Amino acid sequence: MKTIAALFFFSVLNCIAQTSGRIIKIDNFQSKFINARNVQIWLPPGYDTNKKEKYPVLYMHDGQNVFDKGNAGFGVAWEADGTAEKLIKEGKVKPFIIVTAAHGDSLRYMEYFPEKAAKNFTDEDNKVFKELSEKMNVQVNWLADEYLQFMIRELKPYIDKNYRTLPDAKNTSVCGSSMGGLISMYGICEYPEVFGQAACVSTHWPLLFDNNNMHPSEAVRTYMKDHLPSPTNHRIYFDYGTETLDQYYEVHQKMVDEIMQAKGFTEGTNWVTRKFEGASHDEQSWQDRMDVILEFLYGK
Template sequence: MKALLTKLLLMLAVISCWSQPKGKIVKIDSFKSKFVQSRNIEIWLPNGYDTNTKTRYPVLYMQDGQNVFNPETSIHKTAWEADVTAERLTAIHQIQPVIIVAIWNTNNRYMEYFPEKASLNFVQNDQAVFPKATKDVNPNGVDFLGDEYLKFITQELKPYIDKQYRTKPEAASTAICGSSMGALISLYAICEYPEIFGQAACLSTHWTLLPDAPRSQMSEAFKKYLYEHLPSPENHRIYFDYGTKTLDQYYGVHQRGVDNMMKNKGYTTDNWTTKKFEGEAHVEKAWQKRFDQVLFFLFKSDNKKAKTVTKEKTSKKS
């Protein structure tokens, strides 16, 4: 009888946990910028934000915002469902409550997400190949917009978020995240603005840079930039991962080179991880499945009530 009662109490605790009111999403249509074209912004405020009026929160800025929360606006009708995962991990005290800012992309996505200063390291062949190789993703032939895009985030969007919401504005509490080209621009952001971003999460980083993934020579331009501009490991943390199917199959060799670079720059398991996900493809569903591990790395709670996080099958650090 005592054992049955214990089980019932545990079941009630779980039901109570999952029946908590969820956070809310605030949408801003066509957020204006003097640097890049306007775009939608969605801000997820965690459960308790409206009632815990003295609490301040870390912030996670995410690329490809239409894919972050809502399956109806996402590509292939599959979203990361970042709010659902964050709510679950917060409820079991695995992570700190966090504000998530989803930045929608535009038809200039490729040029906005391209790490602009890497182009300064193009060799002659890169300069000749780039316009032809990117014509489908840059049909209007616009110039590089990576630096302008980061100005938009750091000079316009982040100040707005910090003013309108109870954030922890310091770098240690400000993270940036993306997948594929979104991972590149997130890594570029922590290199260009180490005083603003203390953490970056880069999923399925598109190291090959060009849409034609097997062609990889141009990746050396970004690796050279990265070696020269990686922020200090003393106060920055970086998450990498990749799968082994579709586009992700081309990333392993590049990621291993970057991992060696991270070690040479003084990064350790305290402030950096790289995870390999066997059998996972370059799709939102894969990123959705492992987003819990991203949040756990970025915003791990020190709460003693924390329960064991469910882990996807991964290999050891590559």
């Protein structure tokens, strides 16, 4: 009887593995480039039973806020795993893996700011950021290049070695919100051979926290004009809301949209910009449109 009971138990577990995704947690993933941080991997339904199938991978920033509200900074998570599982079961998207890396706490702004764009700052811009860093109690020490090295030289090779992935650029995407939107844009520009898609959610184009001084953001647009990847084999998603911090984004996004058009991207094909009326700059708003983001990236 015990043998029958054990077989039944493992049969139930097997069924659960087929119909539900699961999360693997790695604490203090070590890096030569940045501070160690927690990494989480979400494996889609069927991963454990379809042993021959390989999967696209979505890399997401701000890993604390992606899956579990218990770990989220403001008590609300994107719940990307739940949305992905629902869309997969409904047949709206193809199955994929999600990998998250936590942000570097007080270094988040420095890790996510497009480092090479700072070369376009004027002396006045540098003065503004020196004052901002003092208010944030951090040094002006741009770390985005180091953060991306961690992603492409350490994290991605680990994922490709230990999980059944489709490792080419076509099947590798990057996604983040606010400053995470900036580093997602930067990632696909710096490493177009690694990332084929980017989702830049409520991208923090102003760099500051209002539009009283819009000049520093010109440095980012100048960088984009020089470094956007080829529209023939890359796809980019942008969006923004209209409330709280997002209220300042539309004027910037329209200028970015002009750059996208000038660089040969076609809206509705390899690029979209979505405006969400009434949406705020917070995890709840991003959770609410996670389905839109994932359908752009992985829709059938």
